[in-house]
Amino acid sequence: MTSPTTQSLVNGITAWMQCESPTSSPEGVARMVAEMQRYALDAGLQATVTPLGPQVGPLLHISNRAAGDTRPGLLILGHSDTVHPIGTLQQNPCRTEGDRLYGPGGYDMKAGIYLALTALRDLAAAGATALPVDFLVVPDEETGSHASRPHIEAFARNARYGLVCEPARANGGKCVTARKGTGMLRLGVKGRAAHAGVQHDKGRSAIREMAHQILALEAMTDYARGVTVSVGTIEGGTATNTVPDRCRCVVDFRLPDLRAADELVDKMQALRPVGPDMELDIDVEVNRPPMVKDQAVEALLARAQASARHAGFTLEDAPMTGGGSDANFTSAMGVPTLDGLGADGDSAHTLHEHILVSTLEARLNFWRHLLAHLA
Structure with a gap:
């Protein structure tokens, strides 16, 4: 009762x-x-x-x-x-x-x-x-x-x-x-638009570049140390017949201590384009310390x-x-x-x-x- x-x-x-x-x-x-x-x-x-x-x-x-x-x-x-x-x-x-x-x-x-x-x-x-x-x-x-x-x-x-x-x-x-501490990375990629059928070779695909960056980011996960990196959202391109000149993603990351936080932020800020004629816009922050x-x-x-x-x-x-x-x-x-x-x-x-x-x-x-x- x-x-x-x-x-x-x-x-x-x-x-x-x-x-x-x-x-x-x-x-x-x-x-x-x-x-x-x-x-x-x-x-x-x-x-x-x-x-x-x-x-x-x-x-x-x-x-x-x-x-x-x-x-x-x-x-x-x-x-x-x-x-x-x-x-x-x-x-x-x-x-x-x-x-x-x-x-x-x-x-x-x-x-x-x-x-x-x-x-x-x-x-x-x-x-x-x-x-x-x-x-x-x-x-x-x-x-x-x-x-x-x-x-x-x-x-x-x-x-x-x-x-x-x-x-x-x-x-x-x-x-x-x-x-764990929590952080967020907003990553933007700028490429070059072109007609996907007529001038494909003149385009620089931001989505292709972002694929390289996503693999690099996800590889920063270290379960043994308690570090996780997860690309949560991604968007890019304008039409299927256009080489995409822009792509954006938002990344969540978790960290066990301040040393790991500093090291991961340094790695993210050190990201560089893989393909030619590409630009990266990197905005990263630890919004909750461990x-x-x-x-x-x-x-x-x-x-x-x-x-x-x-x-x-x-x-x-x-x-x-x-x-x-x-x-x-x-x-x-x-x-x-x-x-x-x-x-x-x-x-x-x-x-x-x-x-x-x-x-x-x-x-x-x-x-x-x-x-x-x-x-």
Whole structure:
């Protein structure tokens, strides 16, 4: 039988899932942020909304800091945006089936925010957090946190620890202590157009050149080292009877550490044309630095594991993951950070996304204990 606490959590998370907030809808994200802000203000927490421009939703900062308290504290990170477009509720309505609570964006990551914020509300009423808390909810994590990154880094400068509400890893509810860095290469090739039947010899095919470059790029993958390079999209040419003079591709790459990042960027920038009379336009960036597990993270993990034991479950850490999050930014700034502390469930970014209802109360108690004792 579902306890009153669990039912309250299910109701609150369901209400948030019913507020659709894809990154591409600043209005939808703003509605979601307003819901989160009200939930914080109702408990007497500070909750400030900051616009980030017309193309992205607003940023939400929640805090329990007393006036004049500038001590380094806990930085909790979450994101209000999801990958699911407006209308997904018609295909994946919020519902409970057995132990699974379904709905778009619940597992990733509205439930995680709801759990952490509920714990902060409970502790704020008693003034029981060991450190001041800054809870930052960003609107664009799913597309790289480009507008939010300066704000994340600004708060990280006064953070002792970082805690991230991304979902727990499926099949065990493990947390995340290491993530690969992520990067993107935009490669353009300029050749020479010509009639494919009459003057084929005068043409310089940009697609042919791009084929050479793609093989070179994909060969940069090094599984043993944890480096992957994937050409994700490609487009070029104008008509079948014209030698194509232009071609473009976008490349995703993942890196285990900063040394690998520097070496791979150097290799990409050193690409040169294979064919004659060809030009390359190379635009490469590492948009999320690696999240590295070190001794400070190990110590923070031990503290979190003690809180999990108090809440009645075992918290293990997952192997390094290739997916990036905002934890990459705080980690790169030297803030010991734990990620994947959100809800337990599975199938993020799909129509089967769900949360395990039976784990919600224990996860809430975990957050309560961690926030009360982490100092």
